[in-house]
Amino acid sequence: MIEMQDIWKTYADGTHALCGVSVLIERNEFVYLVGPSGAGKSTFMKLIYREEIPTKGQISVNGFNIGKLKPRKIPYVRRNIGVIFQDFRLLPKMTAYENVAFAMEVIEAPRRIIKKRTMEVLELVGLKEKFNSLPAQLSGGEQQRVAIARAIVNSPAVIVADEPTGNLDPETSWGIMNLLEEINFRGTTIVMATHNREIVNRLRKRVIAIESGTIARDEARGEYGYEA
Numbered sequence: 001m002i003e004m005q006d007i008w009k010t011y012a013d014g015t016h017a018l019c020g021v022s023v024l025i026e027r028n029e030f031v032y033l034v035g036p037s038g039a040g041k042s043t044f045m046k047l048i049y050r051e052e053i054p055t056k057g058q059i060s061v062n063g064f065n066i067g068k069l070k071p072r073k074i075p076y077v078r079r080n081i082g083v084i085f086q087d088f089r090l091l092p093k094m095t096a097y098e099n100v101a102f103a104m105e106v107i108e109a110p111r112r113i114i115k116k117r118t119m120e121v122l123e124l125v126g127l128k129e130k131f132n133s134l135p136a137q138l139s140g141g142e143q144q145r146v147a148i149a150r151a152i153v154n155s156p157a158v159i160v161a162d163e164p165t166g167n168l169d170p171e172t173s174w175g176i177m178n179l180l181e182e183i184n185f186r187g188t189t190i191v192m193a194t195h196n197r198e199i200v201n202r203l204r205k206r207v208i209a210i211e212s213g214t215i216a217r218d219e220a221r222g223e224y225g226y227e228a
């Protein structure tokens with residue numbers, strides 16, 4: 001599903017963010033990425049959704065060699081990857097419904113399918129009744145649910161979540177985790193960067209620890225492993 005072979009990423013200013021990372025993440029896995037601030041977690045994820053390309057090495061996602069993708073193939077690959085951020089990144093002037101539907105409009109899905117599927121995912125995240133609310137009228141947890149609905153609406157093979165609970169209180173965070181587990185259970189691979197020790201230690205999954213741009217630890221049902 002996701003394979004990195006000897007991946008190096010050096011930014012334009014000379015910062016070495018990843019240094020020789022090799023990893024295989026199988027279909028349907030749920031992986032936590034942990035590690036100190038600045039270790040390279042976001043870079044790891046940006047390479048998966050092709051926000052960045054590797055300086056060296058090969059990365060394939062869902063069968064595509066995405067470091068060497070022809071520009072016209074990029075939208076096709078992106079629709080197979082849903083992305084969730086700590087700060088939600090909803091469009092402020094669009095309702096919950098419009099934020100989700102927009103992701104389908106971009107890939108030119110037929111109109112009647114858009115309506116049905118958008119309401120279906122809003123129901124899945126528990127926000128059917130709030131479909132007409134603007135982001136500012138929703139709580140942080142609700143906004144993150146809209147962002148999750150948007151990420152899954154095109155049925156991606158992979159979800160990449162960069163600290164999805166980082167801006168939420170503990171109780172709301174557990175709700176978001178339940179939702180991500182449900183999405184994973186339905187067959188989506190999830191890679192989630194997090195600093196939340198309690199979540200990692202309670203909802204045990206594979207843990208990949210990145211330190212100074214390299215994989216320091218990779219354990220099935222691992223622990224967070226850093227002091228809070």
Ligand SMILES: Nc1ncnc2c1ncn2[C@@H]1O[C@H](COP(=O)(O)OP(=O)(O)OP(=O)(O)O)[C@@H](O)[C@H]1O
Pocket residue numbers: 011012013015016017035036037038039040041042043044
């Ligand atoms: N666009 C960029 N240009 C230059 N350096 C960058 C860029 N993006 C990230 N870096 C640097 O690359 C290194 C890895 O950053 P990255 O954001 O991947 O870390 P992280 O593990 O996600 O950190 P955090 O937990 O704080 O989000 C850091 O030294 C960072 O300053």
